[in-house]
Structures are given as structure tokens and as C-alpha cells.
Amino acid sequence: VLGTGFASLSLLDNLAKGRFDVTVVSPRNHFLFTPLLPSTTVGTVEFRSIIEPIRTACRLDPFTFYQAFTTAVDPARKVVTCEGATDGAVFTLEYDLLVVAVGAVSRTFNVPGVREHAFFLKELHHARAIRQRIIECFERAAHPGLHEEEDRRLLHFVVVGGGPTGVEFAAELHDFISQDLRKWYPREASVARITLVEATGGLLNMFHKELGDYAVRRFRRSRIDVRMGASVREVTAQSIRLADGSEIPCGLVVWSTGLEATPLVRSLPYPTDLTQRLLIDAEFCADPAAEIYAIGDCATRSGDELPATAQVALQEGRYLAYCLNRRAAGKPPKLFRYRHMGMLAYIGSRRALVDTGRWKGKGFSAWLFWRSVYLTKLVSLKNKMTVAFDWFKALLFGRDISSF
């Protein structure tokens, strides 16, 4: 099994115990609960509260884990080549059945400067780097004798992409500035600005339009500058340049404009869809002869494209485990049916959006719902307790502003 994300963990959780000899390969030796990742960029939730080591999360026996990138798959020989994540040592592994669940990487649209100067928000180390940069900008702006222009640049935070990740990050940053940094850096917080740049005409386009419009209104009321219909042409060390030629000086750019295939998926000799996801059949198989399956963000069924979300990945992992269990027992599986549970997004100031199709909620009650859903969805009791504790701690003492 390649990967330790939502799809893999769900597969491992549902495989029949004692029937399979499972080896997992992933550069990340833990599972990461991404829905709360934006909260860690400002310390509403601490980093370790939303991860769970794969060795403690997986209860299969036998179970082997290698912390490595898979760099190549040889379907003819049924061998994968791996590269140690810490030392780069190369090794190969033979398999009978391969599950590719390597997720996706942030899409840059080849905009110059994004990889060099912008911050992504997909992994824990990204969140840590963003948190570090925010505090660094405030500390640098607090220095004496700084030119007014440089002061304004450092304290201007730009988010590119108006999907759930960009919106939630902007919301968390706004809370951090207005609830905590304002107390400790009163002058700097009054200068600080957030700009959200979105290429289409609205935010959160996968939500009902009424909810997306509500988010725009709330953001504007919170003095977050929402620029819709604007696309970024270049990111430099100190600014972004828009398609209309205008330049926005800034101290931080967070880039969240969708997903593209990982290098491993791009190297596989199988067809993909327009968004570079591997095309799989009804039982999530990409290559029946070589017994290669694919689930989660890196795959999609032809004719039934599902969004790249955790709930899809979870259901696909569970279904693939069911298929493999049935096959091991000599029984045919039933067809996969996706059940959409709805969408949630945090929009700041203790307000959230809920869109379950039937219920379109917004505001404080939606925020309570948002928090309770994520608390129950966290994978371990330890995570649930630490996240609840982090929320309580942030409420009581404020978020931590240390930089180290």
C-alpha cells in the first residue's frame, strides 16, 4: 500500500485481520487529519494533535512500514522501487497486489515564482513554515526605524485560491490577528491586512451559491480584501503580480489553487483524466493484469468523477478493503455507491458553513456543528482529547505567539 493518508488508513482499518500480509510505504510515517490543518497555521490547534503514527493506527498483523517514497512501479515484474525518506537509500519490494494511494500535490499552473516564494498548505511542515513566517513578519515589523512601505509590505498577507483551504486559512489568520496579535502587537495588528485572490467569480464554488456569497460578505465585513476574477501571473520574494499588471507587495503568500498528480502517478503508464487522476474501473483497479489498484485523490472512475475530498478517499478505501475481503473469501463484491455526507468550511469569527444538500447552515450554530463533526472524525481518542484541549487552551489563554 503506497501512502498513509485517508484512503490508505481506511483500507487498512477495514481489511480482514490475519488474511493479508501488508506492507505500507510512505514518506510520512503518520496519518494527517487535513481538515484541521489550517487551524495549526496559527496555533488554534497544535501540530501533533492532528497526526497519528501509522504504526499505532494500524492494527493489522503482519504489518510492515517503510518510511520512503515510491519512485517507480514495474507492473511486468510486480516490483516497486523506493527511496528512503530520511537517507535516500534505494531498495525494491515485490508485491502480489499494489494499492496506489499517494494523494496529489498542489497545482501551480506553472506560474513563475510559486515554488520558490509561495507557501503551500498540504502537509504539516507547510503549516509550521506558515506559522513561523506570520510571527516573523510581526516581529520584523516591530523593529525600530522601519520604512513605512516595508512595514505595510511585511504585514500584508495574501492567500491565492478561494476554495476551502484558502478560505479557512484566511479565516484562521483573521482570528489570530484580531483575537491575539492585536493584544501583543497593537500597532502592527492595526496595519495588518489580508487579501484573498480568486480567479473565478466566487468563493467556495462547490458550496451552494448563497453560502459562498455569505462567506464573501463576512470576509468583507472583517476587512479581508476579496479580489475575485483576478489571476496571479508571478510571485516574487516580496510581492505578487496580477494579470491586470498590478503588483501587491506582501510578506506572505499562501498558494492553494487545486491539485495535480504526484511525480509517481505521472510516471505510471496508465490513462488519466483531465486533472491527471488515474482512471480506474468499478472495483478501483487501474491494471487488472498487474493487480494495481488506485484510491483517493490520485484516482477517479471514468464517467463518475468524485471530488478530491477526505470523505471520498475514506469511502473508497473502505470499499476496496471490502472487495479484497470478499475476493479472499471467494465471493463477488457488490457495486460501490458513494454517499455524500455534505461539506463544511470555517469562515472565521466563530462562523462556519454547512451544506449537506438538504441543510444549508451558516453562522455560529454551523460553527458548533463544524467543530463537533471534526472532533468525532479525528482518528484516535488521543487526537480527540488533545484537539478539544487545544481549543479550550486557545479560548482561555489565547494562541501561542512564540517563534522558534
Ligand SMILES: Cc1cc2nc3c(=O)[nH]c(=O)nc-3n(C[C@H](O)[C@H](O)[C@H](O)COP(=O)(O)OP(=O)(O)OC[C@H]3O[C@@H](n4cnc5c(N)ncnc54)[C@H](O)[C@@H]3O)c2cc1C
Ligand atoms: C488543508 C486541507 C484541508 C482539507 N479539508 C478537507 C475537509 O474539510 N474535508 C474533506 O473531505 N477533505 C478535505 N481535504 C482534502 C483531503 O485532505 C484529501 O482529499 C484527502 O487527504 C485525500 O486522501 P488520500 O489518501 O488520497 O491522500 P492523502 O491524504 O494526501 O495521502 C497521500 C499519502 O501518500 C503519501 N505519498 C505521496 N507520495 C508518495 C510516494 N511517492 N510513495 C509513497 N507514498 C507517497 C503521502 O505522504 C501521504 O501519506 C483537505 C485538504 C487540505 C490540504
